[in-house]
Amino acid sequence: MDELFAPPAYEWKRLSPAYLSLRRLTASITAPIVFTIPAVLVGVLTGRWWISALLWGVAAAIAIIRLILAERSWRSWGYLEREDDLYLTHGVLFRRLIAVPYGRMQLVEVESGPLERAFGLATVSLKTASPETNATVPGLTPEEAARLRDRLTELGEAHLSGL
Amino acid sequence: MSQSPAQEGSVHDITRTRSAPAVKQTERPHPLTPFVRGWIVFLAILFAVAREVVPDGNDQTGFSLSELSWVLPVAAFAVLFAGVAGFIGWYFTRFVIDEEELRVETGAIFKSSKKVPFERLQSVDIIQPLAARLFGLAELRLEAGAGDSAIKVRYLRRAKAAALREYLLTRAHGEKARVGDLGHLSASVLTDLTAADRPLVEVSPQRLIGSFLLSIEWFLSAGLGIMIVVVSSTFDMFALALPGLLPVVISTVSLISKRLVGMFNFTLAESPRGLRITRGLTNLTSQSVPIDRIQGVKISQPLLWKPVHWYRVDVDIVGYAHSDNEDNQSSATSVLLPVADESQVELAVGRVLPGFDLDGIELQRVPPRARWIRWFDFWTLRYGWNDRAITTEQGWISHERNIVPHAKTQSVRIAQGPLQRPLKLADVHIDTPKGPVHAVAQQLDARVARELALTQLDRARAARAAARSRVPIPAAGSELDADNDILAMFRIGRDQLLGSGGESEVFALDEQRVLRLYRRPHSASDRTVDQLRGLFASWERVEVGLEVPKIIEVGQRNGRFFTVDRRFSGQCMSPWLPHANLDERRKALTSFLDATERLHRLPSPVPGFARLVGDQAPRRFGSLGELAHSMLEEPVETSRAQLEQDLPTVGQVWSRLHADLAQRVVAPALVHGDVCPPNTYITLQGERWEVTGIGDFSPHTVNGDPMMDVTGAVAFLELEPYPEAASDSAWLEALAVQRGGPEVSHWIDVYRRFYGFYFSDSAGFDPALYAWCLRQLRR
Numbered sequence: 044m045d046e047l048f049a050p051p052a053y054e055w056k057r058l059s060p061a062y063l064s065l066r067r068l069t070a071s072i073t074a075p076i077v078f079t080i081p082a083v084l085v086g087v088l089t090g091r092w093w094i095s096a097l098l099w100g101v102a103a104a105i106a107i108i109r110l111i112l113a114e115r116s117w118r119s120w121g122y123l124e125r126e127d128d129l130y131l132t133h134g135v136l137f138r139r140l141i142a143v144p145y146g147r148m149q150l151v152e153v154e155s156g157p158l159e160r161a162f163g164l165a166t167v168s169l170k171t172a173s174p175e176t177n178a179t180v181p182g183l184t185p186e187e188a189a190r191l192r193d194r195l196t197e198l199g200e201a202h203l204s205g206l
Numbered sequence: 207m208s209q210s211p212a213q214e215g216s217v218h219d220i221t222r223t224r225s226a227p228a229v230k231q232t233e234r235p236h237p238l239t240p241f242v243r244g245w246i247v248f249l250a251i252l253f254a255v256a257r258e259v260v261p262d263g264n265d266q267t268g269f270s271l272s273e274l275s276w277v278l279p280v281a282a283f284a285v286l287f288a289g290v291a292g293f294i295g296w297y298f299t300r301f302v303i304d305e306e307e308l309r310v311e312t313g314a315i316f317k318s319s320k321k322v323p324f325e326r327l328q329s330v331d332i333i334q335p336l337a338a339r340l341f342g343l344a345e346l347r348l349e350a351g352a353g354d355s356a357i358k359v360r361y362l363r364r365a366k367a368a369a370l371r372e373y374l375l376t377r378a379h380g381e382k383a384r385v386g387d388l389g390h391l392s393a394s395v396l397t398d399l400t401a402a403d404r405p406l407v408e409v410s411p412q413r414l415i416g417s418f419l420l421s422i423e424w425f426l427s428a429g430l431g432i433m434i435v436v437v438s439s440t441f442d443m444f445a446l447a448l449p450g451l452l453p454v455v456i457s458t459v460s461l462i463s464k465r466l467v468g469m470f471n472f473t474l475a476e477s478p479r480g481l482r483i484t485r486g487l488t489n490l491t492s493q494s495v496p497i498d499r500i501q502g503v504k505i506s507q508p509l510l511w512k513p514v515h516w517y518r519v520d521v522d523i524v525g526y527a528h529s530d531n532e533d534n535q536s537s538a539t540s541v542l543l544p545v546a547d548e549s550q551v552e553l554a555v556g557r558v559l560p561g562f563d564l565d566g567i568e569l570q571r572v573p574p575r576a577r578w579i580r581w582f583d584f585w586t587l588r589y590g591w592n593d594r595a596i597t598t599e600q601g602w603i604s605h606e607r608n609i610v611p612h613a614k615t616q617s618v619r620i621a622q623g624p625l626q627r628p629l630k631l632a633d634v635h636i637d638t639p640k641g642p643v644h645a646v647a648q649q650l651d652a653r654v655a656r657e658l659a660l661t662q663l664d665r666a667r668a669a670r671a672a673a674r675s676r677v678p679i680p681a682a683g684s685e686l687d688a689d690n691d692i693l694a695m696f697r698i699g700r701d702q703l704l705g706s707g708g709e710s711e712v713f714a715l716d717e718q719r720v721l722r723l724y725r726r727p728h729s730a731s732d733r734t735v736d737q738l739r740g741l742f743a744s745w746e747r748v749e750v751g752l753e754v755p756k757i758i759e760v761g762q763r764n765g766r767f768f769t770v771d772r773r774f775s776g777q778c779m780s781p782w783l784p785h786a787n788l789d790e791r792r793k794a795l796t797s798f799l800d801a802t803e804r805l806h807r808l809p810s811p812v813p814g815f816a817r818l819v820g821d822q823a824p825r826r827f828g829s830l831g832e833l834a835h836s837m838l839e840e841p842v843e844t845s846r847a848q849l850e851q852d853l854p855t856v857g858q859v860w861s862r863l864h865a866d867l868a869q870r871v872v873a874p875a876l877v878h879g880d881v882c883p884p885n886t887y888i889t890l891q892g893e894r895w896e897v898t899g900i901g902d903f904s905p906h907t908v909n910g911d912p913m914m915d916v917t918g919a920v921a922f923l924e925l926e927p928y929p930e931a932a933s934d935s936a937w938l939e940a941l942a943v944q945r946g947g948p949e950v951s952h953w954i955d956v957y958r959r960f961y962g963f964y965f966s967d968s969a970g971f972d973p974a975l976y977a978w979c980l981r982q983l984r985r
Contacts, residue, residue, distance in 0.1 A: 047622060047652040051660060118744035127667055140620040142663050146670055147616050172524055173616035174893055
């Protein structure tokens with residue numbers, strides 16, 4: 044990790060290892076599922092199964108690339124609560140460092156979809172008045188998500204300032 | 207007004223319904239509403255009928271009754287149907303204004319009710335579509351909170367719409383008012399500015415049209431159209447090109463309607479509640495720009511405007527949900543100035559970001575290696591900041607400058623793409639709410655980017671903290687200039703001066719309102735005003751048979767505070783006294799004492815002994831003695847040396863006063879602290895002059911001993927400059943003693959000494975008052 048995206052102090056808090064498993068799972072099944080439907084359709088309708096095989100090949104390639112990248116992507120995530128701001132970083136190709144002052148947070152949400160729940164994970168997202176802020180921390184354990192939410196809400200109230 | 211206890215209940219009720227806002231006020235849309243809303247339908251029907259009825263030149267047969275026979279019933283049915291639908295819609299629509307909110311209730315079968323709580327109201331715009339304008343009607347559009355769509359109140363008579371807007375804006379500022387209170391402000395059919403608005407920038411039609419013809423959008427659409435025509439006609443396929451031409455024509459027409467028709471007569475004006483924009487050729491829109499909700503400013507200049515030095519100014523306004531739609535024709539716009547020259551831009555930006563120096567920011571360039579990515583405009587990229595705002599620049603086809611005040615920074619992002627990484631470049635985004643402003647410092651050196659982002663967070667934090675403590679903006683120019691500026695804003699002159707006191711000057715605005723201008727640009731004024739405003743608001747519902755002040759509006763300009771207050775009915779008592787005969791005076795003074803006693807029934811916001819207004823307020827005290835000590839501390843500190851010189855026994859008087867106060871047993875009540883004829887208003891009621899109002903509540907106002915005000919009424923009368931003042935004061939004291947019993951005489955004596963100390967710091971500016979103080983202390 045280069046200096047530009049280094050944490051402002053201490054170390055980044057990382058996501059739960061379960062999130063890596065989740066990413067690996069989605070990486071390995073999404074592309075094959077998406078490509079299977081057209082592949083089967085083409086095969087059944089035209090009988091040219093070699094096109095289907097090609098499509099499956101592409102799907103496998105995408106899945107493998109995503110599997111390889113999954114770990115880097117997972118490692119790229121980090122968040123950190125400091126006295127006045129929440130810092131967040133992610134991205135492999137397009138890298139981001141987001142800093143949100145607690146006083147600017149308008150909404151803190153904890154979400155957990157069925158797949159996330161199966162892996163024991165939750166997502167915390169926070170909103171400011173700006174639609175561009177887009178600060179979302181996925182892959183947290185439910186306890187950590189609840190802690191982060193409560194902490195952010197508390198800090199948000201303490202720092203609250205009007206628009 | 208009779209005040210016998212038995213009648214008080216009924217008096218209370220009657221006056222409440224008269225002076226408090228009606229609990230529920232229901233308005234209907236104007237009866238012409240369905241017609242105005244459906245005028246297109248009517249026009250279409252009319253057109254269809256006319257087509258059938260009127261013979262055109264080629265038609266040899268002319269019109270015949272047989273053709274008409276089927277057209278007429280259909281047309282009649284259509285008219286009837288539209289009419290009934292319109293009537294039903296109108297009949298079931300109601301605008302209800304109650305204590306907390308405005309509701310728009312519609313629907314005959316499916317009832318729907320939209321509510322806007324007053325405190326969530328962000329802006330109120332008046333829109334006059336052409337059809338409505340012809341009938342003198344107007345629509346109100348209310349913005350409430352981010353994300354919600356605007357709520358429309360249509361249509362009302364123009365004057366009523368203007369009055370309602372003022373009412374809603376007053377309520378949105380947390381004050382109470384009646385719709386009728388503000389009814390004299392009316393919009394006109396042409397400009398839609400109310401009387402209190404002062405135009406800052408007016409965009410002339412020539413300049414608007416000129417700017418349009420030089421705009422890039424016009425060149426693109428016109429150029430594309432011409433190209434299609436030329437190319438297609440050279441190849442002789444004009445007919446084939448028509449479908450391609452159509453969208454170009456449509457987009458050009460819509461561009462003209464947005465940029466020219468919608469922005470026609472664009473006027474940026476200053477109103478007592480911030481900036482106001484009025485614009486439009488056919489549809490007239492009047493929109494308020496709440497300055498504290500402005501989140502950022504964008505100044506842009508298309509390439510062709512450069513030689514003529516024209517600029518366009520857009521702003522981000524939080525809560526304007528659709529503000530991305532920059533040229534929206536009839537609803538709220540984020541355009542602050544569609545075209546303006548440098549001095550006008552400076553003026554407008556000065557209003558929007560007070561104290562911000564546009565040219566004072568030192569701009570930094572980006573490293574030359576940025577050319578590998580931004581080869582088309584790397585030389586235009588700039589960024590910089592000062593203590594108030596951060597600004598970024600980019601582009602040459604259309605040069606853009608984005609300015610975001612530090613306090614409005616929502617979040618800060620560093621972003622680096624795959625192309626930027628090997629070059630060690632990065633972008634820094636300063637996020638603002640939805641709108642045209644996008645402040646992005648692009649292609650910075652990675653190290654610089656990181657430093658800019660992290661320091662920007664510190665600057666934003668400092669700015670937010672400063673905004674919370676509400677540091678007033680330092681005064682610009684001399685005090686007199688600031689005064690005249692405010693007076694000009696209200697379109698009055700110094701000749702309207704009604705009176706002046708130690709803290710403020712009061713000017714007449716009209717029959718119902720006065721302007722109160724606070725003297726020094728000291729930081730305590732806004733606090734004092736806030737406290738008084740809260741106090742008066744809490745008295746709004748209480749009827750004690752006396753007019754008390756009401757603050758309608760609060761403002762600040764160049765560091766000077768002003769309020770618009772309700773004007774008292776009747777006249778000031780002080781100049782009346784010398785002209786009245788003994789009998790008139792005695793009756794008025796009796797009523798003066800009544801009024802003084804009634805004051806104590808006003809509720810206090812805090813229980814117990816307390817100071818209610820001023821730097822130290824609200825501050826509570828355990829006993830009357832502590833309250834008195836706190837009140838006397840400051841003036842006596844100033845006057846101690848002088849007092850010791852003029853009155854060697856002052857130390858004894860001081861300890862005697864404290865000993866006396868320690869004996870006093872009394873329930874705390876509201877005390878005006880300065881009940882005197884200059885603060886009192888009297889009205890002729892039948893045969894007698896009666897006191898109908900007491901004003902000028904100030905930092906003297908406390909929760910203390912009601913006897914303080916009785917003493918004030920008696921003792922301050924001595925200061926009135928008419929021969930019989932002393933004898934009237936003695937008579938009034940006798941009356942007070944007669945009413946309250948012999949001990950009243952003792953307490954008046956004690957509080958005379960109290961006031962003797964309280965105003966003893968007046969030696970420097972009011973020798974007569976100081977002499978009076980010495981007399982009290984020598985008693």
